[in-house]
Amino acid sequence: MERAGCIEMIYPELEDRIVVTIMGACAQELYNLGDRDNFFYLQHAMGLASSIGLGLAMHLPAERVIVLDGDGSVLMNLGTFVTLARYRPRNLIHVVFDNGSLLSTGGFESQTAAGVTDLAAIARGAGIEHVATASTTIEFGEAFLAALECEDLSVIVAKVAAVGPEHYGMDLHLPENAFRFKRWIKTRKRA
Amino acid sequence: MTVSYENSKTIFEGIKAAGIRSVSALPETWLGLLLGRIEEDPDMTLVQVAKEEEAIGIAAGAYFAGTPHVLLMQNHGFFGAVNGLVSLAMLYHIPLCMLIAYRGHWGEPYPWHTRGGIVTEGVLRALGIPFEHARDPMKVAKQIREAWTFSQSSLSPVALLLTRDLMED
Numbered sequence: 001m002e003r004a005g006c007i008e009m010i011y012p013e014l015e016d017r018i019v020v021t022i023m024g025a026c027a028q029e030l031y032n033l034g035d036r037d038n039f040f041y042l043q044h045a046m047g048l049a050s051s052i053g054l055g056l057a058m059h060l061p062a063e064r065v066i067v068l069d070g071d072g073s074v075l076m077n078l079g080t081f082v083t084l085a086r087y088r089p090r091n092l093i094h095v096v097f098d099n100g101s102l103l104s105t106g107g108f109e110s111q112t113a114a115g116v117t118d119l120a121a122i123a124r125g126a127g128i129e130h131v132a133t134a135s136t137t138i139e140f141g142e143a144f145l146a147a148l149e150c151e152d153l154s155v156i157v158a159k160v161a162a163v164g165p166e167h168y169g170m171d172l173h174l175p176e177n178a179f180r181f182k183r184w185i186k187t188r189k190r191a
Numbered sequence: 192m193t194v195s196y197e198n199s200k201t202i203f204e205g206i207k208a209a210g211i212r213s214v215s216a217l218p219e220t221w222l223g224l225l226l227g228r229i230e231e232d233p234d235m236t237l238v239q240v241a242k243e244e245e246a247i248g249i250a251a252g253a254y255f256a257g258t259p260h261v262l263l264m265q266n267h268g269f270f271g272a273v274n275g276l277v278s279l280a281m282l283y284h285i286p287l288c289m290l291i292a293y294r295g296h297w298g299e300p301y302p303w304h305t306r307g308g309i310v311t312e313g314v315l316r317a318l319g320i321p322f323e324h325a326r327d328p329m330k331v332a333k334q335i336r337e338a339w340t341f342s343q344s345s346l347s348p349v350a351l352l353l354t355r356d357l358m359e360d
């Protein structure tokens with residue numbers, strides 16, 4: 001399965017939820033489906049998408065927060081699983097797209113490509129109770145809906161092909177993204 | 192040497208007086224008493240991290256959420272958080288208010304702290320992160336408030352260095 005198809009499948013569910021995505025290919029695939037003020041594209045700092053998600057989820061208990069992460073990124077911050085498990089925000093869904101690749105930087109194989117590492121087992125071992133895996137788009141969609149329904153911290157590890165968008169380019173400056181994201185959240189809180 | 196009970200309390204009160212209700216931290220000796228108070232206070236949210244760089248992301252999340260937040264760490268933890276500071280906070284103009292235990296400087300008896308202590312200010316300067324030293328318990332509450340205010344107006348990380356004079360009796 002391809003990540004773009006997975007994101008497309010859940011896109012309607014992202015409309016009024018707080019979304020944090022990793023850089024490059026993943027950010028572009030989300031953007032191509034329709035850019036929104038409630039999307040934060042973390043374009044460079046590998047590993048921190050889930051930490052941002054944790055900070056958001058803990059301080060906005062009335063919101064649902066969805067993090068779209070990658071294997072290369074999450075491997076730079078495996079401690080995040082432990083911190084997520086400890087604080088267990090009920091309103092956070094952490095999706096890890098495992099393409100076995102550092103796709104956005106030239107497609108080198110990542111550490112998971114060898115097939116010996118099980119990211120879902122790492123998340124479980126860290127103490128996260130709801131961890132699902134998916135290898136077809138249908139499975140992914142079901143896992144995502146189940147995560148939305150269970151109202152607890154959930155991790156979904158989705159095995160995807162190492163393919164990305166054909167073109168890159170977003171009409172959005174990085175600080176602009178941060179400003180409008182913050183403003184969207186503020187407006188929601190007032191409403 | 193003992194960690195200052197009174198000054199840890201003063202810093203805690205300064206954090207609360209500045210309107211901060213959320214703290215991320217990685218514990219260390221000088222911060223222990225302070226963290227204990229934060230943990231016990233029902234008005235405060237404390238997020239303990241496994242590595243300091245996580246706290247940069249968590250602090251960014253708190254900022255987006257509109258919750259006043261400070262980060263507590265040791266200077267060596269600050270070194271480990273540099274890419275997060277540069278590639279998240281600075282790149283996106285996200286303010287961060289860091290209170291950093293300034294180990295390894297004047298009076299430091301432990302060899303393992305010294306290299307970090309010697310390069311701390313140089314690294315802060317290289318990154319363009321504004322910083323001040325907190326030495327006087329009479330002034331630290333004001334310094335915390337001002338560090339917070341400046342981070343928010345400059346949309347930048349700022350650092351208050353908690354020195355030996357303040358943290359030890």
Ligand SMILES: Cc1ncc(C[n+]2csc(CCOP(=O)(O)OP(=O)(O)O)c2C)c(N)n1
Pocket residue numbers: 022023024025026044045046069070071072073074099101102103104105110274
């Ligand atoms: C600290 C750091 N090292 C290297 C890079 C270069 N880099 C940019 S994207 C990327 C790969 C990201 O991999 P993953 O999270 O799996 O997402 P994918 O690109 O495969 O979708 C790398 C290594 C970087 N951004 N930051």
